[in-house]
Amino acid sequence: xxxxxxxxxxxxxxxxxxxxxxxxxxxxxxxxxxxxxxxxxxxxxxxxxxxxxxxxxxxxxxxxxxxxxxxxxxxxxxxxxxxxxxxxxxxxxxxxxxxxxxxxxxxxxxxxxxxxxxxxxxxxxxxxxxxxxxxxxxxxxxxxxxxxxxxxxxxxxxxxxxxxxxxxxxxxxxxxxxxxxxxxxxxxxxxxxxxxxxxxxxxxxxxxxxxxxxxxxxxxxxxxxxxxxxxxxxxxxxxxxxxxxxxxxxxxxxxxxxxxxxxxxxxxxxxxxxxxxxxxxxxxxxxxxxxxxxxxxxxxxxxxxxxxxxxxxxxxxxxxxxxxxxxxxxxxxxxxxxxxxxxxxxxxxxxxxxxxxxxxxxxxxxxxxxxxxxxxxxxxxxxxxxxxxxxxxxxxxxxxxxxxxxxxxxxxxxxxxxxxxxxxxx
Numbered sequence: 001x002x003x004x005x006x007x008x009x010x011x012x013x014x015x016x017x018x019x020x021x022x023x024x025x026x027x028x029x030x031x032x033x034x035x036x037x038x039x040x041x042x043x044x045x046x047x048x049x050x051x052x053x054x055x056x057x058x059x060x061x062x063x064x065x066x067x068x069x070x071x072x073x074x075x076x077x078x079x080x081x082x083x084x085x086x087x088x089x090x091x092x093x094x095x096x097x098x099x100x101x102x103x104x105x106x107x108x109x110x111x112x113x114x115x116x117x118x119x120x121x122x123x124x125x126x127x128x129x130x131x132x133x134x135x136x137x138x139x140x141x142x143x144x145x146x147x148x149x150x151x152x153x154x155x156x157x158x159x160x161x162x163x164x165x166x167x168x169x170x171x172x173x174x175x176x177x178x179x180x181x182x183x184x185x186x187x188x189x190x191x192x193x194x195x196x197x198x199x200x201x202x203x204x205x206x207x208x209x210x211x212x213x214x215x216x217x218x219x220x221x222x223x224x225x226x227x228x229x230x231x232x233x234x235x236x237x238x239x240x241x242x243x244x245x246x247x248x249x250x251x252x253x254x255x256x257x258x259x260x261x262x263x264x265x266x267x268x269x270x271x272x273x274x275x276x277x278x279x280x281x282x283x284x285x286x287x288x289x290x291x292x293x294x295x296x297x298x299x300x301x302x303x304x305x306x307x308x309x310x311x312x313x314x315x316x317x318x319x320x321x322x323x324x325x326x327x328x329x330x331x332x333x334x335x336x337x338x339x340x341x342x343x344x345x346x347x348x349x350x351x352x353x354x355x356x357x358x359x360x361x362x363x364x365x366x367x368x369x370x371x372x373x374x375x376x377x378x379x380x381x382x383x384x385x386x387x388x389x390x391x392x393x394x395x396x397x398x399x400x401x402x403x404x405x406x407x408x409x410x411x412x413x414x415x416x417x418x419x420x421x422x423x424x425x426x
Contacts, residue, residue, distance in 0.1 A: 049181030053139040058131040059100040063088035070129035100130035105147040112174035119154040149193035221424035235262040254397035271394035275355040279347035286317035299350030300330040308339040318346035322353030332387035336373030361406040
């Protein structure tokens, strides 16, 4: 669910006069030449400079740990607002402080860099502060525009579209006071601005509640999935049957195991019950994007919830091949993510493939390896990026139930996990 997109659509409707009914008889939507969009007849398009008392750059100074005035910078403005207690101070003369002192209702806008155009409305400020030179301040004319309406406009697609055209600079885009002042703003009567903001805040609050509920639901779904998988590989998801024989120990039992298992199960090393292939990248000149040769995967880029997606790279000289119906494991940046492959693939150094032997159900193996990510991450080494080596993969301890029980566990997982997916799907 794209809640940001939903917010954008709602704000756009608000600044086009389509959110609330107007008290004016002249509220039909009309489109004029040379303006971004149609607006009601009793609205008008105005430049930002015409509804502002002043638009100007901030104060140039170095941040200090103490002082009388806080120095608000671009980096201090977060999605959640400004934590004024963490904003540094600056040394500034009282004469300059009067010029750059921030007041309630001011709007500051980032004028350069990756956050160009990002705006913030000064509200509920309980400290003395000025704004830094990489910000532009807009002081709205309170007789013409309600500051909260203006800040909502600065979150709309219409604002961002105009700003994109107004920004200049090759290496680092920026916007100046002149181009910012030339931006067109749709202006309703001021009382209508207030009603629009009130209604918009109500609806945005509902969206936020829905977003929070969705996030909670996704978190709950993830937790349920993890618990069900854990119960499955501990032998607690389906009953053990008396008629099923105990598993025969094939290789040496691992010295350390993460949990207790039913008495008919056995612990084995992964290398004992599967064929493991460590990935190796083919020669660079053999790689192509013309679908010639064998499909090549370097890491988990194309991983999905289950079956790995199709790569855009192919090789005519495959080095290491993952067999069809095997598990692929990411072993470097990130570590421990797994996917299935339903076809032969060439794999690079970021992947290992694990092909189960006849006594191991592929789906059971896949389910178990999904539960080992945190453990494998704890064993990863490296500074530039974290990785695990072949020894770690080969010595993963795996619980082995009777094959018939593995099939029953898989059947139960295939029954329960889709229910969780349905519950969390929106």
